[in-house]
Amino acid sequence: MSKPILVLDNVCMYFGGLKAVDNLSFTVNEGEIVGLIGPNGAGKTTVFNCITQFYKEYTGDIYFINNDVKKDLRDIKVTEIINQGLVRTFQNVELIPDLSILDNLLIGAHNQYETGIISHILRTKKAREEEQVLKEKAYEILKFLNIFELKDFYVKGQPYGVMKKIEIARTLMSNPKMIILDEPAAGLNDRETDELENLIYEIKKKFNTTILLIEHDMGFVMNICDRIVAINFGKFLAMDTPKNIQKNKDVQEAYLGSDA
Amino acid sequence: MKILNQIENFFGTLSKRLTKHPIVPFLIFGFVIASIGFLPHTGFIRWGTMGIYAYIVIFTVVAMGLNLLLGFSGLISLGTAGFVGAGALGLGVFMNMGIPFEIAALLVLIIAGSIGALIGLFSLKVEGIYLAIATLFVGEILRQIYTQVEIFGGQAIRIGTVRFLGFINLSMINQTQRSFLFLIITILMVLMMIIMHNIVKSKTGRALMAISRSQHAAQAMGISLLKYRLTAFILATLFATFGGIMYGLYFQNVPTTAWTLDLSLFVIAMVVVGGLKSIYGTFLGVFIIHGVPNLWLKNVFGDISYIFSGILIILVIIFYPYGFIYIWYDLKKIYFKYKARWSKKKVTDHE
Amino acid sequence: MTDFLRLLFNSLETGSVYALAALGIVLIFRTSRTTNFAQGLIGTFNAYIAAFLMLRFGFGIWTVALAALVTAFITGIVIDTLIIRPAAKVSPISKQIITLGIIMVLIGILPWFFGVDSMTLPRFIPTEYSLTIFGANLRYNTIFVIVLSTLLMGAMFWFIQFTKWGLATRVTASDETTSKLMGVPTKTVTMVSWATAAMLGTLAALFVAPRVSVYANMLLTVQISAFFAGTLGGFSTFFGPVVGAFIISFARNFTQFYISDIWGNVLVYTSILVFLYFKPYGIFGKKPTKKV
Ligand SMILES: Nc1ncnc2c1ncn2[C@@H]1O[C@H](COP(=O)(O)OP(=O)(O)OP(=O)(O)O)[C@@H](O)[C@H]1O
Ligand SMILES: [Mg+2]
Numbered sequence: 001m002s003k004p005i006l007v008l009d010n011v012c013m014y015f016g017g018l019k020a021v022d023n024l025s026f027t028v029n030e031g032e033i034v035g036l037i038g039p040n041g042a043g044k045t046t047v048f049n050c051i052t053q054f055y056k057e058y059t060g061d062i063y064f065i066n067n068d069v070k071k072d073l074r075d076i077k078v079t080e081i082i083n084q085g086l087v088r089t090f091q092n093v094e095l096i097p098d099l100s101i102l103d104n105l106l107i108g109a110h111n112q113y114e115t116g117i118i119s120h121i122l123r124t125k126k127a128r129e130e131e132q133v134l135k136e137k138a139y140e141i142l143k144f145l146n147i148f149e150l151k152d153f154y155v156k157g158q159p160y161g162v163m164k165k166i167e168i169a170r171t172l173m174s175n176p177k178m179i180i181l182d183e184p185a186a187g188l189n190d191r192e193t194d195e196l197e198n199l200i201y202e203i204k205k206k207f208n209t210t211i212l213l214i215e216h217d218m219g220f221v222m223n224i225c226d227r228i229v230a231i232n233f234g235k236f237l238a239m240d241t242p243k244n245i246q247k248n249k250d251v252q253e254a255y256l257g258s259d260a
Numbered sequence: 261m262k263i264l265n266q267i268e269n270f271f272g273t274l275s276k277r278l279t280k281h282p283i284v285p286f287l288i289f290g291f292v293i294a295s296i297g298f299l300p301h302t303g304f305i306r307w308g309t310m311g312i313y314a315y316i317v318i319f320t321v322v323a324m325g326l327n328l329l330l331g332f333s334g335l336i337s338l339g340t341a342g343f344v345g346a347g348a349l350g351l352g353v354f355m356n357m358g359i360p361f362e363i364a365a366l367l368v369l370i371i372a373g374s375i376g377a378l379i380g381l382f383s384l385k386v387e388g389i390y391l392a393i394a395t396l397f398v399g400e401i402l403r404q405i406y407t408q409v410e411i412f413g414g415q416a417i418r419i420g421t422v423r424f425l426g427f428i429n430l431s432m433i434n435q436t437q438r439s440f441l442f443l444i445i446t447i448l449m450v451l452m453m454i455i456m457h458n459i460v461k462s463k464t465g466r467a468l469m470a471i472s473r474s475q476h477a478a479q480a481m482g483i484s485l486l487k488y489r490l491t492a493f494i495l496a497t498l499f500a501t502f503g504g505i506m507y508g509l510y511f512q513n514v515p516t517t518a519w520t521l522d523l524s525l526f527v528i529a530m531v532v533v534g535g536l537k538s539i540y541g542t543f544l545g546v547f548i549i550h551g552v553p554n555l556w557l558k559n560v561f562g563d564i565s566y567i568f569s570g571i572l573i574i575l576v577i578i579f580y581p582y583g584f585i586y587i588w589y590d591l592k593k594i595y596f597k598y599k600a601r602w603s604k605k606k607v608t609d610h611e
Numbered sequence: 612m613t614d615f616l617r618l619l620f621n622s623l624e625t626g627s628v629y630a631l632a633a634l635g636i637v638l639i640f641r642t643s644r645t646t647n648f649a650q651g652l653i654g655t656f657n658a659y660i661a662a663f664l665m666l667r668f669g670f671g672i673w674t675v676a677l678a679a680l681v682t683a684f685i686t687g688i689v690i691d692t693l694i695i696r697p698a699a700k701v702s703p704i705s706k707q708i709i710t711l712g713i714i715m716v717l718i719g720i721l722p723w724f725f726g727v728d729s730m731t732l733p734r735f736i737p738t739e740y741s742l743t744i745f746g747a748n749l750r751y752n753t754i755f756v757i758v759l760s761t762l763l764m765g766a767m768f769w770f771i772q773f774t775k776w777g778l779a780t781r782v783t784a785s786d787e788t789t790s791k792l793m794g795v796p797t798k799t800v801t802m803v804s805w806a807t808a809a810m811l812g813t814l815a816a817l818f819v820a821p822r823v824s825v826y827a828n829m830l831l832t833v834q835i836s837a838f839f840a841g842t843l844g845g846f847s848t849f850f851g852p853v854v855g856a857f858i859i860s861f862a863r864n865f866t867q868f869y870i871s872d873i874w875g876n877v878l879v880y881t882s883i884l885v886f887l888y889f890k891p892y893g894i895f896g897k898k899p900t901k902k903v
Contacts, residue, residue: 025391037387042480054476078479078480079479079482079483079485080482081480081482082481083482087480088480094467094474094480095474096466096470096473096477097473098469098473098537099469099473103466106463106466107466107467107470107477107481107483108481109480110463110467110470110481110483112480113463117459117464117491120458120459120462120464121458122458154585171482174482176479204532206340330704336707348809372710379838381888382884382888385887385888386887386891387886388885390842390846392646392648392707393646393838393842394842394884394887395839396648396835396838396881397835397883397884398884400835401626401877401881404876404877407879438859472645473762502827521831522715522718525711525714525715527714528708529711529712529715532708535779564719566715566718566719567715567716567720567723569712569715570715570716570719571712572693573708573711573714574698574713576715577698577705577709577712578694578697578701578709581701583704
């Protein structure tokens, strides 16, 4: 019943002499919420950067399976990844501060425009209609995330929690099959974290997507994930349900070791 | 209090309506500027003064192009003057070959646009700081070509009467026709303003901002650095060249030595001082940098345009980084703050 | 042979001048994270002071040169404290634009302070002292320029490599915030860098002045060549730009002589642009690493 959507097969990534990702293999199935955990510097963000092709120098293979078509992501340019239905957020919020929230969302729909610059200059009927359709879509997403009233404000000056939401909203603009979130709860307070938990459930249901996320907040990860991948020093430790991960000796050691 | 509220309401709905039809304010603005072209006939202003306004109109177009680079795309160019020169001198060369104005203009735009594309390609390779140097060289190469290659006619190239649209003869020397020339360049400016507005409010404008504000987010959202750096440089050179064509059309006599680094610096000053990312701000900047010294300060202090622009650049960057156009927003803010304070006081007075 | 030697001496002399200017630019690039486009104008401004003092009071070239170096030192400090420090927080591009603003202010000031007539400065060693090698005339002044520049650059490299202050300069260059935390007096380092750069620029101006007379754009070619030198050699080292300076000076002199005046220039500029396209950080430069 479970269909794989993302497959990592023996992925290695070096920075000079440093092995940031070391022979990592795991599979994410369609419709799952999977957490990627590990102590600081374990190589989690590097894994995301390999998946989304910001780094191309990795060895091993990363496959994305969409509608039964299996693609080797290495053959795809970083700017084309979003067209495969794969979209991400960043550990340090990456938004355009001096654009309105609405415009930031429209950036997420960049590749859905069919009209070109000439039609935009002439403001042809088709161009205007297209823009309107995408705006409506953005409105809907903003309403869903409860930040509709803020749509015309600049991103600059918004509270951190709102910015994190905008980044998630932006990913939704692209009709994603799979969303990758890098520390979505970092910097949020308890109430906001609870809200985010619900939100991620809702997103999965409403938009029918698979979610892979990095998070340090263990309560959050344990609550929300179907399965969890734990890594340390770029190496695979375990992949299991939250309950079993908690009991796993290697994982415990990795965390206790890094705490000590 | 009531009157204040009424005024606010009036302007509120007005500005809402105007933002719904952004073309209307541009047209009104163009109408006001165009009327300057007829003032010399009434004796209100001198003909020379109209020349200064023509220069402002022309350089508004040039500076808008640079604003696309500097304000929206976070890229710098020190070669702007070279492209204005390309527009004006290129127009002259082609027209002196007997090519009609419109076709000559098109040819010049195509050639300059291609050079712009080359710079865009180059910009992909180098960091921002090095890019400035690279564009400096491009400007320098162009300047050397203009002053030393014979085809540009040594000191200046004469264009003379322009046959506009194939049947309207327009000469700088005839006063009525000169007013008409002023009207045409104003129309062209408004046209370019509308084009600029439509570009920056579209997917292209947002993409330009994305590549400069957050390259990673841009890439993850499918925005190609290559495509939009190219777009930015092509657009900027097209605007600058278009400005040059307007220069040739209006002044009809184009010096070969005017397209120096200094001129490029003035254009940067216009954008920075007026307002990054703002169309009206660009006009304001051109007015402050070129208009104010030449219209007023010159008579009192002599030629101080360099010091004036230089000091303004430094002060604006340190103390008012968004440019003078934002004074309007700040005034609005202050007004509402004082109004709120005042009405609060009134309430407490009643109690 | 005669032509060749003449070109060789000439290239060594202009190369030294370019190298001095380029070093000033690199010094500021490394400590203030900006390309100082005003480098040439700052030198020019102080050359004006020298020429003015000579014209007005009849001092000799050595006296006015010394005076100009002192005023250069002051100019550097004034610019750093009044303009560069307050703008420490602005974006790199805005910082560049500020130095463009400084150019405009200086160009504007020149005619106010010194009038509009162009002035002249003589060579340090008068022209009549010269020797002839294989028919090529070699002025003692040329030797003086080459030797003095070489000594100065040698001293600077030594200073930067082997002294405490040199170390402070290098660490400020690589990471200002950390350096500040580690107790390096980054403020003083930056200030002294601006002062030194201004003096280097002024020296370049004094060396060039006898050939071209003193006017606002007298250093334009030198400055453009110095920037070329910096990008060609790479801004991330101190010696790269010096190597670049000599490459450019040789390339320009030889192409101008053997090809043609303008096309030689255009050819050199264009080929360096092409070179930079393939090696954007210069011969010795490294690509800075970026994190996602
Ligand atoms: N671009 C890079 N160049 C060199 N080393 C890098 C680079 N990016 C990451 N590293 C190193 O690779 C290792 C893994 O980094 P990564 O950012 O993937 O960790 P992480 O698990 O995301 O940590 P955190 O929880 O702190 O975000 C670290 O030691 C880091 O210093
Ligand atoms: Mg990380």
